[in-house]
Amino acid sequence: MARKNLIGISDSSMPRHETPALNERPIAGLVPQTRSSSPVGGITKTLGSITQKMERAGDLERQLAEGKMVIEIDPALIDASFISDRMEMDGVELAALASQIAEHGQQVPILVRPHATAKGRYQVAYGHRRLAAVKQLGIKIRAVVRELSDEQLVVSQGQENNARANLSYIERCLFARRLEERDFSRATIMAALNVDKQALSKMLIIMRQMSLALVQLIGPAPDVGRRRWMELASHVENADVEALIGALSSADDYQTLSSNDRFQRALDLVTTQKQKPRATTPDIQTSALPVTIKKTATRSTFVFDSKAEPGFDDFVHQRLADLYAEFKGKPTA
DNA sequence: TCGATTATTCGATTTACTCG
DNA sequence: CGAGTAAATCGAATAATCGA
Numbered sequence: 154m155a156r157k158n159l160i161g162i163s164d165s166s167m168p169r170h171e172t173p174a175l176n177e178r179p180i181a182g183l184v185p186q187t188r189s190s191s192p193v194g195g196i197t198k199t200l201g202s203i204t205q206k207m208e209r210a211g212d213l214e215r216q217l218a219e220g221k222m223v224i225e226i227d228p229a230l231i232d233a234s235f236i237s238d239r240m241e242m243d244g245v246e247l248a249a250l251a252s253q254i255a256e257h258g259q260q261v262p263i264l265v266r267p268h269a270t271a272k273g274r275y276q277v278a279y280g281h282r283r284l285a286a287v288k289q290l291g292i293k294i295r296a297v298v299r300e301l302s303d304e305q306l307v308v309s310q311g312q313e314n315n316a317r318a319n320l321s322y323i324e325r326c327l328f329a330r331r332l333e334e335r336d337f338s339r340a341t342i343m344a345a346l347n348v349d350k351q352a353l354s355k356m357l358i359i360m361r362q363m364s365l366a367l368v369q370l371i372g373p374a375p376d377v378g379r380r381r382w383m384e385l386a387s388h389v390e391n392a393d394v395e396a397l398i399g400a401l402s403s404a405d406d407y408q409t410l411s412s413n414d415r416f417q418r419a420l421d422l423v424t425t426q427k428q429k430p431r432a433t434t435p436d437i438q439t440s441a442l443p444v445t446i447k448k449t450a451t452r453s454t455f456v457f458d459s460k461a462e463p464g465f466d467d468f469v470h471q472r473l474a475d476l477y478a479e480f481k482g483k484p485t486a
Numbered sequence: 487t488c489g490a491t492t493a494t495t496c497g498a499t500t501t502a503c504t505c506g
Numbered sequence: 507c508g509a510g511t512a513a514a515t516c517g518a519a520t521a522a523t524c525g526a
Contacts, residue, residue: 339509339510350509350510350511351510351511351512353510354509354510354511354512355511355512358511358512
């Protein structure tokens, strides 16, 4: 299934018409040679463990098994992708990854392509985190080298992010925006992020409304999704961004706040004008009556004090139909 | 305190509208 | 018509709250 997504671009239309345009063809290097199995498949399947192991292997492992070019490279020769995705790397997580590699070795190679201009250098398609971890260890990194076009690079980079690392919503938005700035087609961006055009549209709208500086100040905010980012963005659009950034960054506890909290702070700041009496349920005390009404946005709950006035609940219950009829303005039948 | 209910938020999807 | 946008709605996952 992930393999299907690697093709991505004209995915749904594949069965119908043959791929028309040149740049819509699948990413040859990444798609595991469409299983050379055709007629022999059934036979080889019975042949034994080797084939079965192949079939069970995930896409990356299969690429590895079939890829001829897993080599070891000095990490110093490898540059980042020309599009950055992740905003910040979690140092703790990175250390964990590094120690895991130190212990068990690097299980999965990263994917690089030869650098377009700098001879002898490489560019990462995916595996930024593994690269950083291996760099810490000061050893060589195992990598698969493939010739990739720019489109192929960003699509596989994005696909890998989707599959493995979980980028926060705003990080995905940033990625989308950077791709758009580089004039990648909508289809390419959609394939890279594995989103539909509606979702992509929203992401780009948010990025247009938001201040880039503000986004970076807040950080990835992993727990904040589309809805609240849209809310914040719509406020920020017609707010004093400078003042907002100032207020946010000058708070003395700014450094100690998590990215999620910084987002919340920003949202609070920008909506201070009015509202914010919080969704505290204002219990309505019906004075002198043994009934309490709890109101929320969607419903009300009547609580009868059976100790103070036993039987009142049953009494109301019996009259409910009449009350409702009265409410509807119809005479009681 | 603990288990069950309710509310909130998430991403995804559907539907409809507006432009070239 | 297709691409982009906007809004409504869905089910799932969590968080918050209630009630014994």
